[in-house]
Amino acid sequence: MEEMLTLETFEEASEIVKKVARDTNLVFSEHFSSQTGNKVYLKPENMQYTGAYKLRGAYYKISTLTDEERGRGLITASAGNHAQGVAYAAKAFGAKAVIVMPTSTPLIKVNRTKSYGAEVILHGDVYDEACEKALELAEEHGYTFIHPFDDLAVATGQGTIAMEIFKELPLVDYILVPIGGGGLATGVSTLAKQLNPKIKVIGVEPANANCMQVSLQKGEVTTLPKVNTIADGTAVKRPGEKIFPYLQQNLDEIITVQDEELIVAFLDMVENHKMIVENSGLLTVAALKHLDVKGKKVVSVLSGGNMDVITMSSVVQNGLIARNRIFTLSVLLPDKPGSLVKVASLISENQGNIVKTEHNAFYSVNRNDTVELKVTMEAFGAEHKQQIINALEQAGYKPKQVRALL
Numbered sequence: 336m337e338e339m340l341t342l343e344t345f346e347e348a349s350e351i352v353k354k355v356a357r358d359t360n361l362v363f364s365e366h367f368s369s370q371t372g373n374k375v376y377l378k379p380e381n382m383q384y385t386g387a388y389k390l391r392g393a394y395y396k397i398s399t400l401t402d403e404e405r406g407r408g409l410i411t412a413s414a415g416n417h418a419q420g421v422a423y424a425a426k427a428f429g430a431k432a433v434i435v436m437p438t439s440t441p442l443i444k445v446n447r448t449k450s451y452g453a454e455v456i457l458h459g460d461v462y463d464e465a466c467e468k469a470l471e472l473a474e475e476h477g478y479t480f481i482h483p484f485d486d487l488a489v490a491t492g493q494g495t496i497a498m499e500i501f502k503e504l505p506l507v508d509y510i511l512v513p514i515g516g517g518g519l520a521t522g523v524s525t526l527a528k529q530l531n532p533k534i535k536v537i538g539v540e541p542a543n544a545n546c547m548q549v550s551l552q553k554g555e556v557t558t559l560p561k562v563n564t565i566a567d568g569t570a571v572k573r574p575g576e577k578i579f580p581y582l583q584q585n586l587d588e589i590i591t592v593q594d595e596e597l598i599v600a601f602l603d604m605v606e607n608h609k610m611i612v613e614n615s616g617l618l619t620v621a622a623l624k625h626l627d628v629k630g631k632k633v634v635s636v637l638s639g640g641n642m643d644v645i646t647m648s649s650v651v652q653n654g655l656i657a658r659n660r661i662f663t664l665s666v667l668l669p670d671k672p673g674s675l676v677k678v679a680s681l682i683s684e685n686q687g688n689i690v691k692t693e694h695n696a697f698y699s700v701n702r703n704d705t706v707e708l709k710v711t712m713e714a715f716g717a718e719h720k721q722q723i724i725n726a727l728e729q730a731g732y733k734p735k736q737v738r739a740l741l
Contacts, residue, residue: 339487340494340525340581348395349495355394355427356495357383361503361634366607367620372629373509377620378500381612381640385419385447387568388496388638389483392518393420395492396481397428405430410478412436412469414462414515414567415444416639417483422451433478435469437461439567441643461562462515463572484518485575494522500634501530508631511619513638514538514547514589515569521578523636524585535587537626539618541566541594547574547582548589565594565646568615568639595657596621602654604637613642614650656739659717661690664734666708666727670696675708681730687723688713711739 359379367375380388397405408431411421418434425432432453436445437460449455458468462483473480482489496519500507510527512520517538524536540548541564550557558573574582600617604610612620619635626633642650655661668674675694682689691711698707714720727734 342529344491345494345526348491349498351398352391352495371623373631373633376634378634378636381637385423386641387416389416389420391495392489392492394424396488397424399488404479408478410469410473411481412466413483415440418448421481422448422453426452435465437465443643444641484516485577490518490521490578493519494526497523497526509535509633511537511635513615513618514540515571517574517578521581525581528585537588538586539590539622542591544570545591550574566614590622590625592621598650598654599657601650611640612637613639659720663711663737663739665737666732666734667705668708670706681726685723685726
């Protein structure tokens, strides 16, 4: 293993990265602390200029290049955050940047990358396909390729996060980091172990994009046949080869979370911390409840906040459904005047707020006998929802919960 990720190199990178990185001081979370029994701190890298930590690694890597390497133009592949980091850093150094992004990349990430002056090419369904195209173009045009994670200089830049955490919270016990290809986890875990070998660094992956977990279990870099997750920034089939030995040595554990957990975590962050964090950045928040410890100082790295409004809207709506704060009931009524009013009154008396109704007079062949009413309403949570259902049942209706109509 190359001896490049040294304490001296990390210190040098920390000074260089300060030129472009904002101070993302730790935020103590009373909400997550009370939920978990630990002292939970958030490292809000979603507040960086480009909306993500990736600026650190990109800027440090480009700072290590020669004028000739920068002069040939820079190219990379990215699902969005590394793209913006390279575009921003390239502009700072006066270098041309070409970015290949998967066609599924959220529009906000595409537009912001362009806004930093980069040329954007959309190619492939996932990062891995975009990366193949970027390497082809680098060969064809002589561009200098900046790998988003499988590069020791990039990983060093990302590791500066651990330096900042340690300075603010020297007695930190656990650091949770999201994992896509592994660059962030490499830098953070390697430096954390150098600063204090007792610090536990936990990597967090989407359950359906767990390339690092599979690779560590097999003892070799392994490619997943497919990935499928709403955490687009960590939808990677194969982790980095160069950085893998560092992760084998320094990463203590991998936790995987389901997409449904990210949806609920998004609501938690918005309601309790007034912060927008993208799905990949929420991995470490969702993982808090999977951490089987109490009374520890835990830092969750929020890796980014670049989420487009359409995705945000969908996540909020589905999060409210998951929390039983929006739900739909189907009720069968006699086709008589006033029947709908009676149901609405019962819901109102129990403080339910109707947001949508669907009245189907053709539910039964005998429409004079039975019609269906679907009511979508707001509640305060599971207990309040059950109260409304009980009230309808006691009134002689047989409410049936159906898929929420949004």
